[in-house]
Amino acid sequence: MNKRVRVSNNEPEDLIESAILEDPLEFEDELILQQAEREGLPIVTFDNSLAERARKRGVDVITYNK
Known part of the structure; x- marks a missing residue:
């Protein structure tokens, strides 16, 4: 694995908060945002x-534009 990549575990409360979202497609996005915030x-x-959504929550976003 690349040494610049770090894998982190989600906290149980992340899973609970993400699971109650109305749109199941937002589940993974919410986990990503919670991890980034924490x-x-x-x-x-x-x-x-x-x-x-990330910017509204104060999470910096790295984008790639051609």
Whole structure:
């Protein structure tokens, strides 16, 4: 594994909070945002909706534009 990549476990409360969302497609996005918030890390995504939600919550977003 790349030494710059770190794998973290989700906390039980992350799973509970994500599971109560109305849209099941948001489950993974919510887990990503909660992890980023807790660890103070940016996210990398091509998903504009996720990027917008992250910015609204104060999570930095790294994007790639050609």
